[in-house]
Amino acid sequence: MEGVPIQYQTKIMIKHLLALSITVLISIANQTKAQQTIRCGTTEVMQQYSAKHPEYVQKRAEIESRILDFIARGQAKGVQQQIVIPVVVHVIYNTDEENISDEIVQSQIEVLNQDYSYTNPDKGNVPLPFQQYAADCQISFCLAGVDPSGNYTNGIIHKQTAATEFTTEDKMKSSNTGGDDPWPCEKYLNIWVCDLANGYLGYTFQPGADCSIDGVVIDSKHFGVNGDLGGNYNLGRTTTHEVGHWFNLNHPWGNNGSNDQCLDDDGVGDTPHSPGPNYNCKNFPNNVSLTCLNSPYGDMFMNFMDYSYDNCMYFFTQGQKARMVAAVNTSRPSFLEFTNCTVGVGEMEINANKISTYPNPTNGMVNFSFQNELKTQAFTVTLTDVLGQKVYSIHKPVSQHSVEIQTLSLQEGNYFAQISSDKVNVVKKVVVIR
Numbered sequence: 001m002e003g004v005p006i007q008y009q010t011k012i013m014i015k016h017l018l019a020l021s022i023t024v025l026i027s028i029a030n031q032t033k034a035q036q037t038i039r040c041g042t043t044e045v046m047q048q049y050s051a052k053h054p055e056y057v058q059k060r061a062e063i064e065s066r067i068l069d070f071i072a073r074g075q076a077k078g079v080q081q082q083i084v085i086p087v088v089v090h091v092i093y094n095t096d097e098e099n100i101s102d103e104i105v106q107s108q109i110e111v112l113n114q115d116y117s118y119t120n121p122d123k124g125n126v127p128l129p130f131q132q133y134a135a136d137c138q139i140s141f142c143l144a145g146v147d148p149s150g151n152y153t154n155g156i157i158h159k160q161t162a163a164t165e166f167t168t169e170d171k172m173k174s175s176n177t178g179g180d181d182p183w184p185c186e187k188y189l190n191i192w193v194c195d196l197a198n199g200y201l202g203y204t205f206q207p208g209a210d211c212s213i214d215g216v217v218i219d220s221k222h223f224g225v226n227g228d229l230g231g232n233y234n235l236g237r238t239t240t241h242e243v244g245h246w247f248n249l250n251h252p253w254g255n256n257g258s259n260d261q262c263l264d265d266d267g268v269g270d271t272p273h274s275p276g277p278n279y280n281c282k283n284f285p286n287n288v289s290l291t292c293l294n295s296p297y298g299d300m301f302m303n304f305m306d307y308s309y310d311n312c313m314y315f316f317t318q319g320q321k322a323r324m325v326a327a328v329n330t331s332r333p334s335f336l337e338f339t340n341c342t343v344g345v346g347e348m349e350i351n352a353n354k355i356s357t358y359p360n361p362t363n364g365m366v367n368f369s370f371q372n373e374l375k376t377q378a379f380t381v382t383l384t385d386v387l388g389q390k391v392y393s394i395h396k397p398v399s400q401h402s403v404e405i406q407t408l409s410l411q412e413g414n415y416f417a418q419i420s421s422d423k424v425n426v427v428k429k430v431v432v433i434r
């Protein structure tokens with residue numbers, strides 16, 4: 001500060017000090033916020049709701065008894081039918097950052113499908129003694145292809161709100177309170193993604209709650225596979241966990257919050273009793289000496305219903321599967337008749353982005369180039385004119401990432417290329433010019 005008058009030097013120093021204190025304050029505030037992370041608000045939210053709604057307590061007791069009866073009669077074991085759950089995701093955002101992309105939503109559906117079918121890439125981390133219990137739950141998820149009015153949809157709603165954050169009071173579940181109304185709960189799993197206040201990552205009502213609040217709520221930073229934004233909870237496992245509650249699963253230590261830690265249980269035989277949640281990322285075996293005398297291997301902290309970091313939880317058990325299948329059969333039976341999963345325009349759009357068509361318009365060759373997972377799938381590309389007449393067809397084998405169609409013999413005009421496999425169906429417009 002040579003040459004600067006002394007009073008200005010003081011001013012500059014004060015300015016720097018102020019800036020420094022603000023930075024320190026912000027970082028303390030952030031740390032405080034980080035320390036408040038609450039893995040799951042389900043137990044607390046359900047307790048508060050139950051206190052005000054005795055009919056929910058009654059209904060929950062009936063549901064529990066029906067589920068136990070269903071399992072006792074061995075019916076869950078006999079059910080081999082794949083259960084498919086149509087999902088509608090309500091993205092409620094105030095800032096651009098909260099308006100998560102369709103790709104992130106799509107990544108969440110993929111995580112759910114992997115985790116519930118035990119095809120998750122990290123399943124090899126299940127400790128050997130627990131591997132015998134791991135289950136393909138035979139439950140899969142799709143983004144809804146048809147909305148409640150019968151129109152095509154991609155199952156994703158983006159809605160801006162004036163609310164800067166939401167608490168666990170369910171205001172995100174109604175348009176009147178700055179959120180978005182649910183789709184009929186007997187036909188869709190409603191997931192609201194929004195800025196959840198007070199450090200909650202997510203919460204859910206187990207079956208029996210009123211349709212207007214039934215569903216799952218997830219904080220927008222912790223939905224889908226979202227890189228750095230989600231910190232230790234960035235692999236979509238918050239949703240895997242909360243959807244487990246939606247299927248009536250409990251935490252391994254039970255949901256009643258009893259002080260006698262080994263009295264409570266999750267109602268599942270093959271998850272060891274546990275004195276309480278496991279946080280962070282434990283090493284196996286953990287809690288062998290403290291655990292409730294029922295497992296030589298300690299807590300099953302790597303189960304999706306515990307509180308570990310996203311990259312440290314890997315599976316549901318056969319017992320949890322039986323409970324979920326029983327819950328669908330007894331409490332959510334309409335999901336056994338799957339109707340709203342039809343591949344709709346939305347999914348076509350997402351897949352269409354993975355196929356580029358160039359040059360378009362063209363006066364000669366047109367190239368169809370496939371990206372991501374579509375690269376290694378076989379497709380048939382069929383070109384039709386505006387009257388629906390087939391003018392060309394070509395097969396793309398799994399070994400080829402692109403195919404070309406020669407348009408020299410075609411008249412000028414618009415054509416439609418239907419690009420289809422057994423899983424994907426996309427239509428693209430091709431313009432031929434002369």
Ligand SMILES: [Zn+2]
Pocket residue numbers: 040041042043241242245251
């Ligand atoms: Zn939970």
